[in-house]
Amino acid sequence: MTRLHSFHGGIHPLTHKKESTQSPIISAPLPAQLIVPFRQHAGDAAKPVVQVGERVLKGQLIGEPVGMISSSIHAPTSGTITAIELQQIAHPSALPDLCATLVPDGLDEWGVRQPLNYRQLSSDELQKHLRRCGIVGLGGAAFPSDMKLSHPVVVDTLVINGAECEPYITCDDMLMRERAEGIVRGIEILRHALGTDSVLIGIEDNKPQAIAAMQRAVDDSSHPFKVVTVPTLYPGGSAKHLIKVLTGVEVPSGKLPTDVGVQCFNVATAYAAHRAVEHGEPLVSRVVTVTGNVEQPRNYEALIGTPFSDLVALSVAKPDTNRYIMGGPMMGVELPAVNVPLVKASNCVIAASDALFPPPPAPMPCIRCTRCAQVCPVELQPQDLFWFAQSHNFGKAQEFDLFDCIECGACAYVCPSSIPLVQYYRYAKSEIRARDLEKRAADLARERHEFRQFRIEREKQEKAERLAQKERAAAEAKAAAATVIATPVDPTADADDTQQMRIDAALARAKEQAAAATPKNTEALTPEQRAEIEAIEARRAHIHELAADAGADDEPPKHSQGN
Amino acid sequence: MITALWIMIALAALLGMILGYASIRFRVEGNPLAEKIDAVLPQTQCGQCGYPGCKPYAEAIAKGEADINLCPPGGEEGIHKLAELLGVEFKPFGENAQPKPKAVAFIDEQTCIGCTLCIQACPVDAISGAAKQMHTIIAAECTGCELCVPPCPVDCISMVPIEEQLTNWKWRYPVFKLRQTS
Amino acid sequence: MLSSPFITRPLTVDRIMLRVLYALLPGITLYVWYFGPAILVSIALAVTAALATEALMLKLRDRPVRPFLADYSALLTGVLIALSIPPLAPWWLPVVGTAFAIAVAKHLYGGLGSNPFNPAMIGYAVLIISFPQEMTQWLSPQGMGHSVLTYGDQLRYVFSGVLPVGMQLDALTMSTPLDTMKTQLHLGMPMSDIRDLPIYGRLAGKGSEMVAAGFALGGIYLLIARIIPWQLPLAFLGTLFALSGIFNLIDPAHYAPPLFHWFSGAAMIGAFFILTDPITSPTTAKGRIAFGIGAGLLTFLIRAYGGFPDGVAFATILMNMCVPLIDAWTQPRIFGKKKGSER
Amino acid sequence: MKRIARSSLQTAVNLVFFAIIGTAILSATYYLTRDTIAATVEQAKLKLVSQLLPPSSYDNDIMQDIHTVAADEMLGTDEATQAHIARRDGQPVAVVLEAVAPDGYSGKIALIMAIHPDGSLGGVRVVNHNETPGLGDYIDIAKHDWIKTFDGRSRTLFKDEMWKVRKDGGMFEYMAGATVTPRAVIKAVNRALQYFEAHRDELFIADAQPAKGARK
Amino acid sequence: MTLTEIKDIAYNGLWKQNPGLVQLLGLCPLLAVSNTLVNAVSLGLATTLVMTLSSATVAPVRSYVPNEIRIPVFVLIIAVLVTVVQYLMNAYLYGLYIVLGIFVPLIVTNCIVLARAESFASKNPVLPSAFDGMMMGLGLTAVLAVLGGLREIVGKGTLLSGIDLLFGEQAKAWVIPVIPDYHGFLLAILPPGAFIGLGLIIAAKNWLDLRAAKKVSSQPAPETLPEAAQG
Known part of the structure; x- marks a missing residue:
């Protein structure tokens, strides 16, 4: 028996899980059209690689990862891409994002699937495969799974998250009950890729059937995995907290679990990894709970891109339903519209009514009762953070570890003054992030401006120096000439001379400038980019030439005596 | 009374010497305040304050020559920050210095004649292009200072306000009705 | 949204x-x-x-x-x-x-x-x-x-x-029992004689000791119902008890016994109803203990040496002033951070 | 180095210049106002005494007719004080005595009183106290007339047990809630009278030399 | 001094830059002696006298004072003036001198006196400086008077108590019993009352300013035009 640890705080909201676990997972029918966003994961959006009008097969890559933290997007079924455009997605901002619209042809025809034997693959190869298959964390954060497998230090414990602590959500529960074997196989793949010995599968004690199923599957597989029953306590499903409960190790603030030799995956992610590796199927569908104010709460296996409205229609929303929540009631997002598409991170959709989720009463002032601090799993002082966020005192908020807040909502759940604490934290966090960006932009602008000033100053100096030199030379020559032939000097000729000299000086300086400017921060660029830059720099030099010519005339020569 | 006089004289002499010494010994060169002010300014280098850039404006504030409410790109928040830094009262913007929404310059490529005048005007070298060739704004480096707009002989540069997108979307400050509707 | x-x-x-x-x-x-x-x-x-x-x-x-x-x-x-x-x-x-x-x-x-x-x-x-x-x-x-x-x-x-x-x-x-005690001590009456005065009951003032007990009863309900944090009353009453106990042991003729302090004046109502006001007390567990100790100390000092017979009110106000400082000094360690690490 | 030395010296000279002018002005004012100030101070003291003794009841210069009283426990004093003697036609009319009540509610209470040769009080005034405002401060003539109850009382008429507040069975009124203060004052006055009884004769002998700090 | 200058200086001293309400300088005496109207006004006038004289003294010597010893010299001038005032009060207003006690010599350290010497008199000629000192002093006196009057009425129910200290015994009859048979509210007379009273007066000033600003913004033209024409 593994010794369990505990964390500070936590709450016991009513779980409401029974409703949706009465019937097995069923496959949702093919919808009339699918809307597949290109940003379904943490990090950069994928880049579309299909054309409008193109026919795609199920599992065909339609968006490829861009940058380090990114993942692939695939066609969830076979059909035709009818549009690639901005469409509304499941985001609290209600702002649109780039999506592909896919009209299924009803054949559900798979493209090439390539099952692999994970034992013959290195961790690197597995990571690449998972990235290609678009596997991301299905617990909610949608972090690319391949990233979580690459780690610089030894990871000795793999924690599998089957806690599913949020009320209402049962997709992991049902997945474990019905597909335990696949999950265990997936866990073995992840364990193999990580190279760990110990595997701990944490499941909250309010899911006895899932625990039994998983235990049976582990026993059958003869892998030395441990299925551990953990007490039901929200937010026990937060990765860092589950790790604490199972191993007693606290992941340091601002660090990753791998820094303390632990990695954590959701059960659904393990299952997706299994499908990807052993069946060659990219992530095109997931299990999602449809519950709340509906006639038939249950779990569906639905294609990514299915509009939520289709799922809700299957479960039949009750007439007083007036809004929908994606995710759980504690951390979920209110949908801007019910026809936005299901994404990889969507574990649940809750039909909500004012009877089910009464709108909060008007907030009262904080009375510093610290009930929030008592339930905060991160042991923050939410009342202080609220105070700072409310007064826009962002520096202080950061000082009080605002960014360690996991936005679990436990504080707002117990607040006697009904203050929307989490919204204040989110507000403060996004303000701070925006300010950081602004600051960086300002610093960059300052640097560029200062460099420009410096350059202009240098050009001026050099020009003046050259001019002075030429004039001196000219004067000497004239003096010499004067001694030889005592003819009066033609003033116009002199002026022309100087003008010519100035032009020469400008040209020389422009060349020098071009030479000086090229080597800056171009080391990390591709040859094409370098060529481009060179071309631009050459043009620039030319421009400066012209500019210098224009400016040279009204330059008073006494500046040369400056320094 | 004579004693009092002597005491005063002795004290004055002593303190005077100390002060005279200190005034030379501890003279401070340069102005660290200007640096701090410069760090608060938005670095658009737009010159709307009447100074040729953010640094000169910062120096002017530090010397007490310029007011703190002259920087529209910094917004009211910028004034608040300056007021806090300098320990003075907040001053609202004047009539002709109102902040505008953030924007980046955009060159209409059909109209641009490639005169390079805007390139010379850009304080942060954020315009690429060459003579008789079309110019482009490097949007990531554009500070939205609008200095390139007036020199353009064909009016092909416009300021496009930065719209809210998923990448720059922010959670709003929670707002509630204070009075309950009854 | x-x-x-x-x-x-x-x-x-x-x-x-x-x-x-x-x-x-x-x-x-x-x-x-x-x-x-x-x-x-x-x-x-x-x-x-x-x-x-x-x-x-x-x-x-x-x-x-x-x-x-x-x-x-x-x-x-x-x-x-x-x-x-x-x-x-x-x-x-x-x-x-x-x-x-x-x-x-x-x-x-x-x-x-x-x-x-x-x-x-x-x-x-x-x-x-x-x-x-x-x-x-x-x-x-x-x-x-x-x-x-x-x-x-x-x-x-x-x-x-x-x-x-x-x-x-x-x-x-x-005058109140505390006031009477102060006056009589001032006039040189030993504590034992003072306690024999008719206004005193078993523990403290006749009648008022029972009222204090009534407030204590209500306070215990609040503790059980978790309406108030336990640190405040415990630290306050504990400090008051310990201090008065020590002084009473050393010099019983001039210092009242601990239970007298507990059941006199505003000690009980203060411990459970006044110090525990969340708005004006610290938010951290350690801070609450510090706050309670400080209030207990000040109450005892004012009662024993101050110009007013009871000190709970002034002790509360003085400690209220220290709350921001106490809070700042007693910030708890947060999840995943080492104790005393840079904030 | 030389520059620093010269600058220091210059500054010093400058400051000295201003200091001299300032001191000169101050000295001038001091000499001009000195006499007036001394006269005013004396008058203020006389005014206080006049509350205890009608100026018509004596004809000597009581500011000059002084007896130095050594510190005494009975008076509550811990350093020598000056008693002023009032005489009419050379005969002693009263002595103005300082006393301190050490056990006020908030520290010492300084008293001044006039005692006639027969041991009766001309009057008592509180010169200085720190009693609780609104509670114990009614002993101050500015707040209440309570202190006037001492006028004319003497130990010959009223025995020790009468020199108490009414609550303790004595003859003096008091304000509810504040008994410590009047008790202290009554006790101090009573003891001062006892001191007077013990030292009656010597108190009326003036010091050979006028006290210091007197007029030139 | 032009008329606008005079107006500006007076407006600054009495209202806009009022030392008691806006600059919050010289609070120590302000809070300590403002328990009655007479005390408050007396100290206010003493301060005004010192400020007028010090500003008038600083202004003519300003160009002869080297920068290093500027502050010491100003302090010296102020200290001399205060001591002179103290001697005079001791001699001719003894009762008041006793009541105001330590606060008369404390005028030396009253920040507002040095502040005006430093920020105005050291940059301006004699006449405007003296006028500025006087207006600032009167501004302070006005605040002291309001505060003192307020505290006296709330605390004692009278006005002008202690007037005899200034004008002798016969003035005792001048005391106005504002609220007859008043019980007294000691808090107002004690130092906390001064803080609360000052806070309320500052609030009142801010409220008046806000209201004035609102008025101006709603109908800007008639208020501003005549002044501009004058300039």
Whole structure:
């Protein structure tokens, strides 16, 4: 028996899980059209690689990862891409994002699937495969799974998250009950890729059937995995907290679990990894709970891109339903519209009514009762953070570890003054992030401006120096000439001379400038980019030439005596 | 009374010497305040304050020559920050210095004649292009200072306000009705 | 768009305040039993003044009146002030004290949640500083005074200041047990003789010790119901007990025993109802212990050496001032951070 | 180095210049106002005494007719004080005595009183106290007339047990809630009278030399 | 000094830059002696006298004072003036001198005196400086008077108590019993009352300013035009 640890705080909201676990997972029918966003994961959006009008097969890559933290997007079924455009997605901002619209042809025809034997693959190869298959964390954060497998230090414990602590959500529960074997196989793949010995599968004690199923599957597989029953306590499903409960190790603030030799995956992610590796199927569908104010709460296996409205229609929303929540009631997002598409991170959709989720009463002032601090799993002082966020005192908020807040909502759940604490934290966090960006932009602008000033100053100096030199030379020559032939000097000729000299000086300086400017921060660029830059720099030099010519005339020569 | 006089004289002499010494010994060169002010300014280098850039404006504030409410790109928040830094009262913007929404310059490529005048005007070298060739704004480096707009002989540069997108979307400050509707 | 969470299960502010009010009932009942119903008049006056002032201030500050009146916080302030002043006080005494507490100590600082000082204690402090004479005329427990006032007489006196013919205020009132002790010690009477004076009961003042016990009972309910944190009363009463115990052991002739301190004056009501005001006490567990210890120490020092007979009110106010500092110094370690690491 | 030295010296000279002018002005004012100030101070003291003794009841210069009283426990004093003697036609009318009540509610209470040769009080005044405002401070003539109850009292008429507040069975009124303060004052006055009884004769002998600090 | 200058200086001293309400300088005496109207006004006038004289003294010598010893010299001038005032009060207003006690010599350290010497008199000619000192002093006196009057009425129910200290015994009759048979509210007379009173007065000033600003913004033209024409 593994010794369990505990964390500070936590709450016991009513779980409401029974409703949706009465019937097995069923496959949702093919919808009339699918809307597949290109940003379904943490990090950069994928880049579309299909054309409008193109026919795609199920599992065909339609968006490829861009940058380090990114993942692939695939066609969830076979059909035709009818549009690639901005469409509304499941985001609290209600702002649109780039999506592909896919009209299924009803054949559900798979493209090439390539099952692999994970034992013959290195961790690197597995990571690449998972990235290609678009596997991301299905617990909610949608972090690319391949990233979580690459780690610089030894990871000795793999924690599998089957806690599913949020009320209402049962997709992991049902997945474990019905597909335990696949999950265990997936866990073995992840364990193999990580190279760990110990595997701990944490499941909250309010899911006895899932625990039994998983235990049976582990026993059958003869892998030395441990299925551990953990007490039901929200937010026990937060990765860092589950790790604490199972191993007693606290992941340091601002660090990753791998820094303390632990990695954590959701059960659904393990299952997706299994499908990807052993069946060659990219992530095109997931299990999602449809519950709340509906006639038939249950779990569906639905294609990514299915509009939520289709799922809700299957479960039949009750007439007083007036809004929908994606995710759980504690951390979920209110949908801007019910026809936005299901994404990889969507574990649940809750039909909500004012009877089910009464709108909060008007907030009262904080009375510093610290009930929030008592339930905060991160042991923050939410009342202080609220105070700072409310007064826009962002520096202080950061000082009080605002960014360690996991936005679990436990504080707002117990607040006697009904203050929307989490919204204040989110507000403060996004303000701070925006300010950081602004600051960086300002610093960059300052640097560029200062460099420009410096350059202009240098050009001026050099020009003046050259001019002075030429004039001196000219004067000497004239003096010499004067001694030889005592003819009066033609003033116009002199002026022309100087003008010519100035032009020469400008040209020389422009060349020098071009030479000086090229080597800056171009080391990390591709040859094409370098060529481009060179071309631009050459043009620039030319421009400066012209500019210098224009400016040279009204330059008073006494500046040369400056320094 | 004579004693009092002597005491005063002795004290004055002593303190005077100390002060005279200190005034030379501890003279401070340069102005660290200007640096701090410069760090608060938005670095658009737009010159709307009447100074040729953010640094000169910062120096002017530090010397007490310029007011703190002259920087529209910094917004009211910028004034608040300056007021806090300098320990003075907040001053609202004047009539002709109102902040505008953030924007980046955009060159209409059909109209641009490639005169390079805007390139010379850009304080942060954020315009690429060459003579008789079309110019482009490097949007990531554009500070939205609008200095390139007036020199353009064909009016092909416009300021496009930065719209809210998923990448720059922010959670709003929670707002509630204070009075309950009854 | 609203942010998550979408479900809440709060024990709302008004319910918290209401439970605190319930918890005061045993003490008030015993008060009436031992000292007559004049206190109820005081409470009614103070509560009316509190609600009226609250409504007026909310109106002036352009805030919604109804939700704030319904949170019972002003009401609680009124009751606490009434309980801390002599029951036979003229009608304007609780009114002035409560109005000052609500208007100045609460609303001028920003209203509920923003006041650094406990409004009830500020109200009390203002009264004892401004009207020391009225504030020392405590009613003798029933049967203790030289003459007894009927209920009707009590009411008449409160509003008109007229006593029944032939009756002297002197004969009805006396100083509090703490005050008497201080005076007698001053005059050189040893503690053992003082305790034999008729106004003292088994533990402390006759009657008042039972009232204190009633407040303690209510306090224990609040502790069990987890309305108030345990650190504050424990640290406060513990410190008071320990300090008075040590001094009593060293010099029993000049220092009262610990239980006397516990059941005299505002120790019990202070420990459970005043120090525990969340708005004006620290937010961290360690901070609360520090706060309680500080308040206990100050209370004992003021009682033993200060110019006022009881020190709970001033100790509370002084410690209220230290709260931001205490909070800053006792920030707990957060998840995933080492103790004492850079914030 | 030389520059620093010269600058220091210059600054010093400058400051000295201003100091001299300032001191000169101050000295001038001092000499101009000195006499007036001394006269005013004396008058103020006389005014206080006049509250205890009608100026018509004596004809000597009581500011000059002084007896130095050594510190005494009975008076509550811990350093020598000056008693002023009032005489009419050379005969002693009263002595103005300082005393201290050490046990006020908030520290010492300084008293001044006039005692006639027969041991009766001309009057008592509180010169300095720290009693609780509104509570114990009614002993101050500015707040209340209570202190006038001492006028004319003497130990020959009233025995020790009468020198108490009414609550303790004595003859003096008090304000409810504040008994410590009047008790302290009554006790101090009573003891001062006892001191007077013991030293009656010597108190009326003036010091050979006028006290210091007197007029030139 | 032009008329606008005079107006500006007076407006600054009495209202806009009022030392008691806006600059919050010289609070120590302000809070300590403002328990009655007479005390408050007396100290206010003493301060005004010192400020007028010090500003008038600083202004002519300003160009002869080297920068290093500017502050010491100003302090010296102020200290001399205060001591002179103290001698005079001691000699001719003894009762008041006793009541105001330590606060008369404390005028030396009253920040507002040095502040005006430093920020105005050291940059301006004699006449405007003296006028500025006087106006600032009167501004302070006005605040002191309001505060003192307020505290006296609330605390004692009278006005002008202690007037005899200034004008002798016969002035005792001048005391106005504003609220007859008043019980007294000690808090107002004690130092906390001063803080609360000052806070309320500052609030009142801010409220008046806000109201004035609102008025101006709603109808800007008539208020501003005549002044501009004058300039």
